[in-house]
Amino acid sequence: MLLNNRYRVLRTLGSGGFGETFLAEDTQMPSQRRCLIKQLKPIQDNPQVYELVQQRFQREAAILEDLGDGSSQIPRLYAYFSQNGQFYLVQEYIEGQTLTARVQQQGLLSESSVKEILTSILPVIEFVHSKGIVHRDIKPENILIRHRDGQPVLIDFGAVKETVGTVMSPSGNSTKSIVIGTPGYMPSEQSVGRPMFASDIYSLGLTAIYLLSGKSPQELGTDPATGAVLWRQYALSVTPSFAAVLEKAIQFSTHDRFASAREMLQALQTGTGPVAPTVPGFAPTVPYIHSQVPTAPPNPIPQHTVSVSSAQSSQSSSQSSRSSSWFDGTFVGSLLAAIGVTVAIGTGVFVVFNWQQSQQQVKQPSAQQTQSSIQPSAELTEEPQESVPTQQTLVPETTPSPEVSDPLSASVDKPSPEQAIQNYYSTINRGDYQTSWNQLSPTYQNNQRLHPNGYLSYIDWWGGQVDSVELEQVSLVEAGTETATVNAQLRYFMKTGRVVPSSVRFFLFWDAQNNKWVVADTR
Known part of the structure; x- marks a missing residue:
């Protein structure tokens, strides 16, 4: 022909x-x-x-x-x-292989390979957007890896398809008869005919998730309350920082996604995505007051644990517990003089000490219930559970376990404060960090000392350093109509193999709008 x-x-x-x-x-x-x-x-x-x-x-x-x-x-x-x-x-004519074909033939791509593809294609998308054009159909089938140089090529723009889809209405006006895009890969605003630049960011994020997990969007679960795509369980090897970038790209609301392809590229290159004010799905409307950390670690000595690790390298991480055996032998050599030592507490918050004590001083227990087994030599400051760029922190991770859901949570009766804490750690153990993050009050989330990089700091701790956390005991201290105090006995199972016992006191606030307890503070 x-x-x-x-x-x-x-x-x-x-x-x-x-x-x-x-x-x-x-x-x-x-x-x-x-x-x-x-x-x-x-x-x-x-x-x-x-x-x-x-x-x-x-x-x-x-x-x-x-x-x-x-x-x-x-x-x-x-x-x-x-x-x-x-x-x-x-x-x-581009001689190459679509990303779909590559996954089907070669299997899942590594994180480094996916990052390389994103780093190369994002400037192309930024260029397209600079022309006022939204691609509208970014998906694995529409990105080719060119054989001659290995570069990704963006194909099959949706605008021409929309043009030939023009029809004439009975009134004589031209109208669009179709929505351009692929179900699953296109976000909600695009599905109703309102594509935006952020729509392409969403599609690209899900494309990356497909490369890492082999799962199309239709195979992934969705949180019915927030619209969040639940994909982490299919790509457990993804680092927390990269996962945070992808999470931000696929947020349900366009305002919560990256503002531009350039911003997403910058987050990839620096390894730190922009601070997410909240993860979609939970935004308590009741104001919370964040209390200051006490001048000495609270809970009883036998329940408190000091741990040290590098947020940058798990190999250089070291931990210290109330037990003196942690400081014997080669473990003592892993502690560097005059470094910040962080105490991992239940919500992932760190209490940082300027460590100046000798081995013997560290072993000295305190008789007071409000003091840790290790005496701080300087003032106590509160630090993030997730990641503290200037401090070394040891991070526990959670063992996947189903979230404990309270059957009464949707009813008039309030769920118990103890159940709220159980739900919090169950959610962490199953890797649903968005949901657990949203059980913290906005004030607590936005505390720059605790979470300098917002949600990214949070998952750097729970997803990067903690393997699982076991809730041994939870007890109610006091409860009112709007507030409650709960004590929890915990054991962190770290990715380094250590088991770290800890005791945490939670200060909860009742969020009537969402019918749940949220964490306002911890000690």
């Missing part, structure tokens, strides 16, 4: 509701170069519609030409024409 008396069709590459795609060769070029031809069929056979589609098709073709000329990672447009009531685009 010869199209436009010039392009000889070699084979059909695909077909769909919009038309067909062919591999062809240009008979009027000395090299007879190969090209990709997309045949687009107007969905309504109407002379008025045809004329309107033709005008829009010309405009969209000019945009594709501009994009292809401006980026080597977008196919160039060679020509466009209409023939027998159908429209054709002639584009550069």
Whole structure:
């Protein structure tokens, strides 16, 4: 078959509701170069519609030409024409493999490979957005890895498809008859015909998750309360910092996603995503007052544990407990003089000491219930459970276990404060850090000393250093209509193999709007 008396069709590459795609060769070029031809069929056979589609098709073709000329990672447009009531685009033929095909043939991609793809494709998306264009159909099938240089190439823009989907309403007005995008990969605002730049960010985030997990969006669970995509259990090896970047990209609300492709790229390159004020799904409207940390560690000596580890490298992490045996032998050598030692407490908050004590001083227990087994030599400051850039911190992780849900939580009766703490740690153990983060009050979340990088700091602790946490005992100290105090006996099972006992006192506040207890403070 010869199209436009010039392009000889070699084979059909695909077909769909919009038309067909062919591999062809240009008979009027000395090299007879190969090209990709997309045949687009107007969905309504109407002379008025045809004329309107033709005008829009010309405009969209000019945009594709501009994009292809401006980026080597977008196919160039060679020509466009209409023939027998159908429209054709002639584009550069990219020899490569779609991301879908790569996963199917080679298996899941490593985190470093996915980061490399994102780092290369995000500048392309930023360029597209700078032209005022939303791609609208980013997915694994529409990103090719070019054989000759291994670079990702963005293909199959959605605007032209929308053009041929134009129909005429009974009133004589032209209207869009279809929503461009792929179910699952397109966010809610796009599904109702309101695509934004942030829509492409969402689609790219889910594309990355597919590469890491092998799961399409339809195979992933969704939190019915928040719309959050639940994917972490399918990609457990992903580092907390990278997971935080992907989580931000796929937030339900456009305001909670990255503001631009450039911002997402910066988060990838620096390894620290922007601070997320809250994770979608929980935003208590009742104000909370965050109390200051006491000048000495609270809970009884036998219940408190000091742990030290590097947030940057688990190999350099070291821990200290109330037991003197932790400081014997080679473990003592792992403690560096005059470093900040962090006490891991239940909510993932750290109490940092300027460590100046000798081994014997460390072993000295305190008789007072409000003091830790280790005497601080300087003032006590509160630090994040997740990650403290300037401090070394040991982090426990949680063993996946189903969240304990209170059957009365949706009823008029309040769930017990003890049950709220059980739910908190069960949620952490199953790796649902968004939900557990949202059980902290906004004031507690936004405390820069505790969470200097917001949610990213939180998951750096729970997802990066803690393997699991066991709630040995939980007891109610006091409870009122709006507040409650709960004591919890914990054991952290660290990724380093250590088991760290701890005792934490929770100060809870009742959030009537969401019918749940939230953590206002801990000691």
